Amino acid sequence: MAMIEVQGLTKSYGGTDVVRGVDFEVSEGEIFGILGPNGAGKTTTVECIGGLRTRDAGHVRVAGFDPADEDRGLREALGIQLQESRLPDKQTVGEAMRLYSSFYSAPRDWRELLERLDIRSQERTYFGNLSGGQKQRLSVALALVGNPKVAILDELTTGLDPSARREVWGLLEDLKDTGVTFLLVSHFMEEAERLCDRVAVINAGRIVALDTPADLAAAVHTDQRMSFIPTAGVDPDVLTALPDVHRIDHIGDRVVVTGTDNVSSAVIIALHERGIACQKLRVDQPGLDDAFLALTRNIATPEQHGSENQGVHR
Secondary structure, eight states, X not given: OEEEEEEEEEEEETTEEEEEEEEEEEETTOEEEEEXXXXXXXXXXXXXXXXXXXXXXXXXXXXXXXXXXXXHHHHHHEEEEOSSOOOOTTOBHHHHHHHHHTTSSSOOOHHHHHHHTTOGGGTTSBGGGSOHHHHHHHHHHHHHTXXXXXXXXXXXXXXXXXXXXXXXHHHHHHHHHTTOEEEEEOSOHHHHHHHOSEEEEEETTEEEEEEOHHHHHHTOOOOEEEEEEESSOOOHHHHXXXXXXXXXXXXXXXEEEEESTTHHHHHHHHHHTTTOOEEEXXXXXXXXXXXXXXXXXXXXXXXXXXXXXXXXXX
């Protein structure tokens, strides 16, 4: 069952198309990622899907509802965490959670959410006194307190330290197992690789690729890189003579070799024949970072006229 349906989504500002005919579907219980450079149209896309902006054209359904209708059923089914969210500086964390919880007929236990996100100890703290990371975790808690079927999370873990980031990731994975569907906008490739079942790469307002993170990475034709510390001196001519080797660099005691998919095997065998071993060996395979760069390089992004940063208007 598709929990999110998007067909031909279009949005313009001042005669400039910011979102240009975007199409995708997200299945129930899926974590679907949206990646793209700054100004590519990611935030405008998800705000149109969440009903925070009025689309110019296209078909959008979230949990069966058209977000343009502002149906109460959609508000029960949907939770949204935006890039930047503010509360009154003198409102405490607990007050905010109680207030938002009251908006829903079957909310989650907000204290349990705060505990899981490691901000239960800030329950009596004013919003204005929270750190940036604590505000971000509170924003996630507010998006999930309504026990939504679908959650839109824009820049989920920006400002969080690595430990807090992984705690939030674990919470999403647990919620996914209960059938919650996530639409996740992110700049963190590690986050997308760990969490997302599929990702769409948006550039210049269009989807330029849509696949699993692994398949996107596998489709990138880029050199493999290996680095190691040799147990003895290495004659550079030995390595440059190998057809799989394209480049050799030295960083201190470490040798860095770039080449084909077979470069690591070719180098290890050639050095072994000369009695040289590779210590502290590291081999870097193409990843989602490489796919992202390949897909977004040299594609011009239209002028946004401030649309990605302007306030949300109903």
